Amino acid sequence: MKIVLVGGGKVGTALARQLSEEGHNVTVIDTNKARVEHIGESYDVMSILGNGSSITTLSEAGVEEADVFIAVTGSDELNLLCCMFAKKAGHCHAIARVRNPSYSHELDFIKKQIGISAIINPEMAAAKEISHLLRFPGASKIDTFAGGRVRLIKFALTERQGLDGVAIHEIPTRLKSDILVCAVERDGGVIIPNGNFVLQNGDQVTFLATQEKAHEFFQRINMPVRPVRNALIVGGGAIAYYLSQELLENHVRVRIVERDPARCNVLAESLPEAQILNEDGSNRDFLLSEGLESTEAFVALTNIDEENVLLTLFAKKHSKGKLVTKINRLEFDDILAGLDLGSIVYPKYMTCDYIVQYVRALQNEAGNNIKTLYRILDDRVEALEFTVHEESRATGVPLSQLHLKKNLLLCCITRGDNILIPRGGDQIQVGDNVIVVTLEHGLHDLRDIVEE
Incomplete structure (x- = not known):
């Protein structure tokens, strides 16, 4: 398929790599010369220096013949404008990344008026994933299928679970649990196991089950299943806003630490039931004074990955609560995997996954x-x-x-x-x-x- 992609940042670069590896004809447009040269030299794609909202640039990229048009620049408005022009100039499916919470209740209207095929809000998706994790804190990762009825759940196997040396086929009879172990991470590798595979302490186990069966299984292996009742969030950006909305609806006590006074005022007005704390989240004494040691969930959502990592490691030292760490950069995931950061959430991966899924689905509509x-x-x-x-x-x-x-x-x-x-x-x-x-x-x- 011919795909035109506007925006060569982290998400755009990851998409260019994934889509080109799957055999698509990809053209990337960006206004940053260094980005354009890097993408063109690193991947099997065509790269163009220019403005994605320019009809001339879009024509140069071949938008008239494109099957899919994707806009993932840093500006919501520019993404929507680019998609609108692409729809006028060609007959492509258009996908836009829109992140501003101000648009969250208008997405269906925008899609209909502009004719966009899909709008992706990675911050909202990340907030939903974190909310799932806080409702089922024993899991380090949860992915949902079948409209949320089926879940793919990852957890770390320790002595406490009593499954060391147990073959997978023994689990249904031994624990009376109707679950299916789908993947196991061990010694840096990943295994798709059969029934004779024997589990070991230290394994990272991913299994599939309904929510009810997963709950029963976790109870039987001594994993925590009770949803958290209070959460301490550091960083008051869009993810914190969406997450707080979800948590407050589920009667979870929410405290947000944000260093920008103006942002604190915005959060206080839009989230009146949450406690907004105007302070630098890296102030260790402040975090301890605000009950870090007793919090049931600590969520690091600042815009700086290094700060999130250090905050989580500090929280791990002083708290037994559920830990969640947001990471923006995709390049260092192998290094982060060696640190115990609780559940790591990558909003940019979510954007890539959704778009790759959409493109693959288009290839076999019938x-x-x-x-x-x-x-x-x-x-x-x-x-x-x-x-x-x-x-x-x-x-x-x-x-x-x-x-x-x-x-x-x-x-x-x-x-x-x-x-x-x-x-x-x-x-x-x-x-x-x-x-x-x-x-x-x-x-x-x-x-x-x-x-x-």
Whole structure:
């Protein structure tokens, strides 16, 4: 597909890399000469120096023939303007990143008026993910499928869980838990396990279950399941605003530490039920005086990654609460993985995942659409949800007779109101939603899970 991408920042660069690796013809537009040269030299894409809202620049990029147009500059208004011009000049699907909370209640109206296919708000998505984590604090990562009914949950295995030396096939009978272990991180590698795989303390385990089954499983392995009742948030940006709204609706006590007095006034007006504290979040004595040691959740949301990391490490030393750390840069995730920072949230990954999912779904509109896509475990594993629209070599055959690709696990089938952890005798049917976890990147269609 021909894709025009405006904005060569962190998200734009990550998208250019991912989309070009998947075989798309990508053209990147940016006003920063250094960015344009870096992207053009580093990836198999065409890069143009220019303004994405200029019809001349858009024509040079070939927007008239483009299938998809993506605007991820630092300005919401510029992104919307670029998409509007692209829709006028061509017949492409247009996707815009819009982050300002002022637009959050108007997104449907904006989409309809401009004709944009999708609007992405990474800060709102990050806030929802953090909210899920604070409602289920034993998990270090939660991804949702089937409209929130099915969850992919990651946790660290310690002596407390009593699963060291237990084979995966023993879990349902030993714990009477209907869950499916989908991936295990061990010694820097990732394994898609079979039933004979034996768990070890120190493993990072990712499993799939309904919310109720996950709750029961965590109770049986001595993991915390009670939602947090109070949260201390450092940094009063857009994510803090969206998160506080979610938490206050769930009767969680919220305190936000923000150093900018003007921003504190804005937060105080828009979040009257929250406690807004005008102070430098890196003031350790202040954090301790405000009850850091007793808080049930500490969330580091400043705009500086290094500050978030140090704040979380300080909180870990003084608190037993749930820790959440926001990270903007994508380049150092391998280093951060070696630090115990609780749950790490990458808003920029969420933007990339959504757009890659959307583009893949466009490639097979008549086939088996990708409904949901997550790149998990440091981008080494993909978890995908397919909607089955038609019969194929993957349907109507008992799963035990399907020759699935290596390093791939068919985790779940949702059929109407029923959620199935699949067994060998089950079959995929038209109308099902099917969840797959795989080490292979680039699956576009359900047919791709079967060996040729």
